[in-house]
Amino acid sequence: MARFHDLEVTDVRKTIRDAVVVTLKPACGAAEEFDFTQGQYLTFRRDFDGEELRRSYSICAGKDEGILQVGIKRVDGGAFSTWANTELKAGDTLQAMPPMGTFFTPLDGAAEKHYLGFAGGSGITPVLSILKTTLDAEPKSSFTLVYANKGVNTIMFREELEDLKNLYMGRFNVIHVLESDAQEIDLFTGLVTEEKCAQLFEHWIDIQSVDTTFICGPEPMMLGIASALRTAGLNDSQIKFELFASAQPGRAKRKAAAADAASSANQTKAAITLDGATQTIEMGKDTTLLDAALENAMDAPYACKAGVCSTCRCKVLEGEVEMVANHALEDYEVEKGYVLSCQAFPLTDNVVVDYDQ
Amino acid sequence: MTDEMSITSYLAQGGVLSNPSNVPPRYRAELMKMMATFVDSELAGAAGFADIINEGPGIKARIAAAKIVLEKSDSAEKVLRIMGDFGADTERYADHHPWTARLERDADIGQSRTKHDMRLAVFNYPLEGWADAVVMNLLMGSAVAVQLEELSHVSYQPLAEAFRAIQPIEAHHAELAEEGLMVLVEAQGTKALQELAGYWWPRVAASFGSETSQKFEGLKSMGLRRTPNAELKARWEQAASAVLAKAGLKPAA
Numbered sequence: 001m002a003r004f005h006d007l008e009v010t011d012v013r014k015t016i017r018d019a020v021v022v023t024l025k026p027a028c029g030a031a032e033e034f035d036f037t038q039g040q041y042l043t044f045r046r047d048f049d050g051e052e053l054r055r056s057y058s059i060c061a062g063k064d065e066g067i068l069q070v071g072i073k074r075v076d077g078g079a080f081s082t083w084a085n086t087e088l089k090a091g092d093t094l095q096a097m098p099p100m101g102t103f104f105t106p107l108d109g110a111a112e113k114h115y116l117g118f119a120g121g122s123g124i125t126p127v128l129s130i131l132k133t134t135l136d137a138e139p140k141s142s143f144t145l146v147y148a149n150k151g152v153n154t155i156m157f158r159e160e161l162e163d164l165k166n167l168y169m170g171r172f173n174v175i176h177v178l179e180s181d182a183q184e185i186d187l188f189t190g191l192v193t194e195e196k197c198a199q200l201f202e203h204w205i206d207i208q209s210v211d212t213t214f215i216c217g218p219e220p221m222m223l224g225i226a227s228a229l230r231t232a233g234l235n236d237s238q239i240k241f242e243l244f245a246s247a248q249p250g251r252a253k254r255k256a257a258a259a260d261a262a263s264s265a266n267q268t269k270a271a272i273t274l275d276g277a278t279q280t281i282e283m284g285k286d287t288t289l290l291d292a293a294l295e296n297a298m299d300a301p302y303a304c305k306a307g308v309c310s311t312c313r314c315k316v317l318e319g320e321v322e323m324v325a326n327h328a329l330e331d332y333e334v335e336k337g338y339v340l341s342c343q344a345f346p347l348t349d350n351v352v353v354d355y356d357q
Numbered sequence: 358m359t360d361e362m363s364i365t366s367y368l369a370q371g372g373v374l375s376n377p378s379n380v381p382p383r384y385r386a387e388l389m390k391m392m393a394t395f396v397d398s399e400l401a402g403a404a405g406f407a408d409i410i411n412e413g414p415g416i417k418a419r420i421a422a423a424k425i426v427l428e429k430s431d432s433a434e435k436v437l438r439i440m441g442d443f444g445a446d447t448e449r450y451a452d453h454h455p456w457t458a459r460l461e462r463d464a465d466i467g468q469s470r471t472k473h474d475m476r477l478a479v480f481n482y483p484l485e486g487w488a489d490a491v492v493m494n495l496l497m498g499s500a501v502a503v504q505l506e507e508l509s510h511v512s513y514q515p516l517a518e519a520f521r522a523i524q525p526i527e528a529h530h531a532e533l534a535e536e537g538l539m540v541l542v543e544a545q546g547t548k549a550l551q552e553l554a555g556y557w558w559p560r561v562a563a564s565f566g567s568e569t570s571q572k573f574e575g576l577k578s579m580g581l582r583r584t585p586n587a588e589l590k591a592r593w594e595q596a597a598s599a600v601l602a603k604a605g606l607k608p609a610a
Contacts, residue, residue, distance in 0.1 A: 056376065056378045223372055275575075303389060310445055327449050328446055355383070
C-alpha cells in the first residue's frame with residue numbers, strides 16, 4: 001500500500017500571480033523512492049482543521065535535472081492550493097507518496113520522433129517535464145507544444161519555455177493560443193477546440209509526421225483535441241492523456257454523526273443507495289452490508305470478499321458499522337466514513353450507506 | 358479555459374481518465390470489477406494450466422504450457438498493479454485465494470461466478486488431461502482475443518494500455534493451442550477431440566455474459582464498453598468455428 005514520506009521544501013517561487021513552483025528534497029534516505037519518470041505526479045497530504053486533504057500535482061522538472069519540482073496553481077476555494085500559494089515556504093516539510101502515473105512513453109536516444117504536446121493552463125506542468133526530458137534524451141527528436149491560456153499574464157513557465165526554444169533551436173516549437181488577448185495571427189486567439197486543431201494541422205503542424213501526442217488540460221479541451229487527432233488519423237495508442245479534476249472541492253464534508261446509539265436487538269434497518277436508487281432493508285447484525293445488499297437483489301460491487309481489493313467500498317452516512325478486516329482502505333478514508341462493505345457489520349439499529357459517493 | 362464539464366458527460370463523450378484521483382465512485386466500482394474479473398481469470402487459468410505442464414507430450418509441448426502459465430501470471434500482475442493504485446493490497450490479493458480450486462466437471466453454473474472470486478465461469482471447470490487443456494485453451498484463446506480487443510478501448514487509460522500490451526501475448530497462446538491441436542489430430546484423429554470441443558464450446562460462449570444485459574448502456578456511457586455482448590459472441594463464434602474447421606472439427610450442435 002502507498003506510503004507517505006517527508007519532503008523538505010527547499011524553495012517556493014512564484015511563476016505567475018497565482019501559481020508557485022515548489023522545489024522538494026526527500027528526507028531520511030527516501031531519495032530513491034522519488035526517482036521519477038517524466039510526466040508523473042506526486043500526491044500530497046495535509047491536515048486542515050483536523051481533516052486530511054489529499055491533492056495530486058504533476059512534477060514539472062525534467063528527469064535528468066537532478067531536482068524534484070511541482071507546480072501548484074491556486075484554485076478558487078481550493079484549501080490546499082491556496083495554502084501552498086500563500087503560506088508554504090522554504091524549510092517547511094510536506095508529506096507525499098512516491099511518484100505515480102503513466103503519462104509518458106519510453107525514450108530512446110537513437111529515436112527520431114516528432115512529439116506534439118497540448119497543455120491548458122496549469123496542465124503545462126507534466127508536459128513541461130516530458131518535453132524537457134525528451135529533448136535532452138533524444139537529440140534527433142522534435143517537440144511541438146500548443147499551449148492554451150487566458151492571457152499573456154497567466155502563462156506559467158513562459159520564460160522557461162523561451163529559454164528552451166533557444167536551447168533546442170529548430171527542435172522545439174511553441175504555439176501560444178490565448179483566449180482573450182489578441183495576437184498577430186487570428187488563429188492563435190480563442191479556445192483550443194476541435195476546429196482550431198484542424199486548422200492548426202492544415203498549415204502550422206505537420207500532423208502526418210507526429211508519432212505521439214500528450215494532452216493535459218480541462219475536460220472539454222481534451223475531448224476536442226482528441227477528436228481532431230483521431231480525425232487526422234492517429235490511433236488511441238498514440239494519444240496520451242492526463243486529467244486532474246478541474247474543480248477540486250475545497251474541503252471534504254464532515255462525516256455525519258452517528259444518529260443513535262446501539263441497542264440490544266439483533267436487527268438493523270439499512271438504507272442502501274446504489275446507482276441513484278435507495279432501498280431500505282431489514283438485515284441481521286451478523287450479516288455484512290454487502291451480503292445484505294446482494295440478498296436483496298441489489299447489484300452491489302465486489303470482487304475478493306476478503307477485505308483486500310476495495311471494489312466493494314461504500315460510505316456510511318448514518319449509524320455505525322464495524323469492519324472485521326481491512327487491508328485496502330487507509331485511515332483517512334475510514335475517518336471519512338468509507339468501509340469495505342464485504343467486511344462491515346452494522347452495530348446500530350439504523351444505518352444509511354451509499355455506494356455512489 | 359475554465360468551462361466546466363462534469364466527469365460524467367466527459368466520459369459519455371469519449372473522455373479518458375488517467376489516474377484514480379478523479380474517478381467517480383460507480384465508475385471505480387465497475388472498473389475494479391472488470392479488473393478483478395481479468396486478474397482472477399488469469400490467475401485461475403494459470404493455476405489450472407500449471408497442473409497440465411507435466412502431461413504435455415514431449416519437451417516442446419511442456420515448454421509451451423509452462424510459457425502460458427508464466428505469461429498469464431505476468432498479465433495478471435500487470436492489471437493487479439493498477440488495482441493497487443486504487444488501494445488494493447496486491448500481495449495479499451494474489452495469495453488470499455486457492456486459485457486451483459475447481460468445481461465438478463458437470464456442474465451446471467451457466468454464467469454465474471462462485472461466491473469467492475470473480476473468475477469467468479468457464480475457469481471453474483476442471484481440465485482433464487492434455488487434449489482437454491489444448492481444446493479449452495484454443496476456444497478460450499480466441500474468446501480472449503475478441504474480449505481484449507473490446508477492453509483495449511476502455512476509458513481508463515492505464516488499463517487500456519495494459520490490455521493493449523497483453524493482446525499479442527494472449528494471441529500467441531491461442532496460436533500455441535492451435536499448433537497443439539493439429540499435433541493431436543494427426544496422432545489420434547478427431548473423434549475424442551470433437552467431444553471435448555462439444556464440452557467447451559457452450560462454456561466458453563457463456564463467458565460473453567448475458568445477451569440481454571441491462572448494464573451495457575451504463576457501462577457504455579462510462580466508456581467502459583462499446584460493443585454489445587451478443588455482437589462480441591458472434592465475432593468469436595465465427596473466429597472459433599474457422600479455427601476448429603482447420604482441424605476438421607465443428608462447434609457443438
